[in-house]
Amino acid sequence: MAANHKDKDFTELKHDAVPGYKPVFGVVLAAAVLYLAYIFLSH
Amino acid sequence: MSSGLLIPPFMFFMLGGIIAGFLKGSLRNALLIAIPVLSLINLAMIPHGVYLEYEFLGHQLALFRVDKLSLVFGYAFHIVSIAVLVYGMHVKSNKEFIIGLIYAGGGLGAVFAYDLITLYVFWEIMTVASTFIIWRKDSMEAVGAGFRYFIFHLVGGLALLIGIILYITATGNVAFEHMGWTNLATGLIMIGFGVNAAWPFVHTWLVDSYPKASFLGTVMLSVFTTKTAIYTLARGFAGEETLIVIGAVMTAFPIFYAVLENDLRKVLSYSLINQLGFMVVGIGVGSQMAINAAVGQAFVHIMFKSLLFMGMGAVLHQTGKIKATELGGLYKYMPFTTVFTIVGSMTISAFPLFSAFVTKSMILSSVATEGFMVVWLVLLFASAGVLDHSGIKIPFFAFFGHDSGLKPKEAPLNMLIGMGFLAFLNIFLGIFPGYLFQILPYEVTYNAYTADHTIFQLQLLLFSILAFTLLLRSGLYPAEIRSINLDFDFFYRKGYKVFVWLVDNILIRFMDFGKALFFSYIPKTLKMLTRNPVGLLLLIVPDTRFKGLREKMAKSEDGYVDGLVEYWSIGLSAFVICFFLLFYLLFFLVNKLI
Numbered sequence: 151m152a153a154n155h156k157d158k159d160f161t162e163l164k165h166d167a168v169p170g171y172k173p174v175f176g177v178v179l180a181a182a183v184l185y186l187a188y189i190f191l192s193h
Numbered sequence: 194m195s196s197g198l199l200i201p202p203f204m205f206f207m208l209g210g211i212i213a214g215f216l217k218g219s220l221r222n223a224l225l226i227a228i229p230v231l232s233l234i235n236l237a238m239i240p241h242g243v244y245l246e247y248e249f250l251g252h253q254l255a256l257f258r259v260d261k262l263s264l265v266f267g268y269a270f271h272i273v274s275i276a277v278l279v280y281g282m283h284v285k286s287n288k289e290f291i292i293g294l295i296y297a298g299g300g301l302g303a304v305f306a307y308d309l310i311t312l313y314v315f316w317e318i319m320t321v322a323s324t325f326i327i328w329r330k331d332s333m334e335a336v337g338a339g340f341r342y343f344i345f346h347l348v349g350g351l352a353l354l355i356g357i358i359l360y361i362t363a364t365g366n367v368a369f370e371h372m373g374w375t376n377l378a379t380g381l382i383m384i385g386f387g388v389n390a391a392w393p394f395v396h397t398w399l400v401d402s403y404p405k406a407s408f409l410g411t412v413m414l415s416v417f418t419t420k421t422a423i424y425t426l427a428r429g430f431a432g433e434e435t436l437i438v439i440g441a442v443m444t445a446f447p448i449f450y451a452v453l454e455n456d457l458r459k460v461l462s463y464s465l466i467n468q469l470g471f472m473v474v475g476i477g478v479g480s481q482m483a484i485n486a487a488v489g490q491a492f493v494h495i496m497f498k499s500l501l502f503m504g505m506g507a508v509l510h511q512t513g514k515i516k517a518t519e520l521g522g523l524y525k526y527m528p529f530t531t532v533f534t535i536v537g538s539m540t541i542s543a544f545p546l547f548s549a550f551v552t553k554s555m556i557l558s559s560v561a562t563e564g565f566m567v568v569w570l571v572l573l574f575a576s577a578g579v580l581d582h583s584g585i586k587i588p589f590f591a592f593f594g595h596d597s598g599l600k601p602k603e604a605p606l607n608m609l610i611g612m613g614f615l616a617f618l619n620i621f622l623g624i625f626p627g628y629l630f631q632i633l634p635y636e637v638t639y640n641a642y643t644a645d646h647t648i649f650q651l652q653l654l655l656f657s658i659l660a661f662t663l664l665l666r667s668g669l670y671p672a673e674i675r676s677i678n679l680d681f682d683f684f685y686r687k688g689y690k691v692f693v694w695l696v697d698n699i700l701i702r703f704m705d706f707g708k709a710l711f712f713s714y715i716p717k718t719l720k721m722l723t724r725n726p727v728g729l730l731l732l733i734v735p736d737t738r739f740k741g742l743r744e745k746m747a748k749s750e751d752g753y754v755d756g757l758v759e760y761w762s763i764g765l766s767a768f769v770i771c772f773f774l775l776f777y778l779l780f781f782l783v784n785k786l787i
Contacts, residue, residue, distance in 0.1 A: 162518065162672055162673070162674050162675070163517060163518045163590075163594075163595070163672060163673040163674075164668075164672040165665050165668055165670045165672060166668050167666070167667050167668025167669075168666045168667075168668075171663060171666035171667045171668075172667045172668075174663060174667075175663040175664070175666075175667040175669065178659065178663060182656075
């Protein structure tokens with residue numbers, strides 16, 4: 151995580167993306183949705 | 194009923210608080226510790242029963258009822274009072290302790306009150322004392338928040354008072370027992386309790402005022418008002434299914450605000466509402482297991498929420514800052530505070546071996562057992578949300594995250610002892626929940642440490658941590674921004690402006706018109722008409738009537754008939770009085786006959 155502290159008053163603390171994590175997030179989210187769908191459909 | 198020479202806990206706290214106001218240094222600190230310790234020992238020795246009866250307006254009241262339900266809250270209030278008083282012991286001013294002990298006494302008086310009238314008196318003592326705790330911060334923000342807090346609680350207290358009066362009038366019963374929502378009276382009583390329990394739409398007083406009190410005041414406030422409300426709901430409205438819906442909403446909606454919020458004490462305030470929601474759901478379910486779960490959750494919540502507020506209070510005390518944008522990297526300088534806050538975070542997140550794991554599992558199980566599956570899913574979502582905003586966000590942004598450049602000293606020893614004591618209790622009750630089960634209202638046969646419970650909870654927690662990590666690393670986690678998040682108080686503020694406009698533009702004009710009508714036009718007209726009532730009478734009746742009078746009037750020089758003005762005025766007044774008395778008598782007789 152990289153903090154944005156250019157502003158002296160620290161009005162905003164952004165969470166900049168680390169390269170490579172967005173695809174991982176997408177894969178995990180897709181897997182979670184499929185898993186939930188499987189659970190709901192199988193009960 | 195039986196009575197004896199027993200000292201109710203509120204007397205220890207209120208009298209002790211007043212005496213502490215005259216002491217200084219070690220003597221004051223010794224008394225501050227002695228008050229809750231002696232009161233707790235005294236309480237533990239008193240058998241169940243109703244004590245200290247008195248009569249008021251023909252009703253038999255009692256100051257002190259000891260039973261299993263009141264004892265759970267009584268024990269929790271005493272234990273946390275010890276920790277809070279140690280935590281704040283280095284504060285030199287006595288004022289906060291005097292007000293704080295009176296506030297705690299109000300809370301204890303309310304949970305041990307036998308009847309509704311005694312309960313109401315202590316309820317209002319709590320309101321007044323807690324308002325002064327907010328004002329102790331001595332800032333314009335705190336003054337404003339204190340007034341708003343006071344208005345909310347006055348309205349809630351008024352609903353409670355009207356409900357109590359209607360209830361006693363209708364039933365003749367003053368005892369505070371299970372009543373359920375059956376009519377207007379009990380509905381008003383429930384709303385009165387609901388305001389203090391921070392129900393949705395009236396919750397704004399909590400997130401508005403708690404973060405604006407002093408580092409010690411916020412810890413005090415987080416204990417008594419809301420938990421007393423939970424006690425009253427558990428005693429008066431257990432099994433009221435409306436509470437399940439209200440509680441479910443309370444668990445879910447604060448999560449979104451807590452994720453966005455920058456002020457970490459405000460995050461904890463939203464989290465407090467979320468946790469109260471779990472308790473309200475348990476009370477609404479109303480089974481023996483659910484009541485045990487809700488009351489047990491209240492007990493442990495008092496411990497871990499105070500610990501979290503203490504942790505953030507220590508950060509505020511040492512750095513003067515509490516916003517996520519201004520904090521970070523403090524673990525190097527405040528290691529003990531970091532560890533204790535993490536214990537509080539793990540407890541609120543319901544990690545196995547921490548106290549809330551047991552009680553939250555009981556609530557979820559009782560909801561599932563009674564077949565409220567949608568509510569169960571909402572509670573699961575809320576449990577994952579708790580981990581995000583209180584389990585991770587609080588310690589992450591305060592102690593880790595980025596390097597804020599702050600290099601504070603570790604919190605004073607007494608603050609660490611207070612936090613350490615509560616951290617120990619949270620772990621102890623998580624490992625040995627049997628000690629908690631012993632004091633719950635009903636017999637407990639529940640075992641949270643089964644393989645399926647533990648694995649289920651760990652799954653929930655670990656996937657929530659994974660979600661937080663991936664959101665943060667992907668840059669999708671919302672930025673911490675110094676801003677004011679719009680909550681439902683937006684409508685109160687706008688509503689207030691509309692009200693002021695209505696007063697300025699319509700009500701004032703209407704009042705001016707009324708003033709002119711009743712104080713000018715009508716009196717002038719009446720004066721004119723009564724100046725010569727005989728002349729008026731002769732003007733409005735046909736010329737053929739009252740010939741004698743007309744002749745006398747014609748003979749008089751000034752248009753007045755001698756003597757008749759006085760007679761007519763007195764006679765008319767007597768007639769009007771007799772008419773009203775007769776009307777009243779008829780009304781009375783008809784009312785009697787019906």
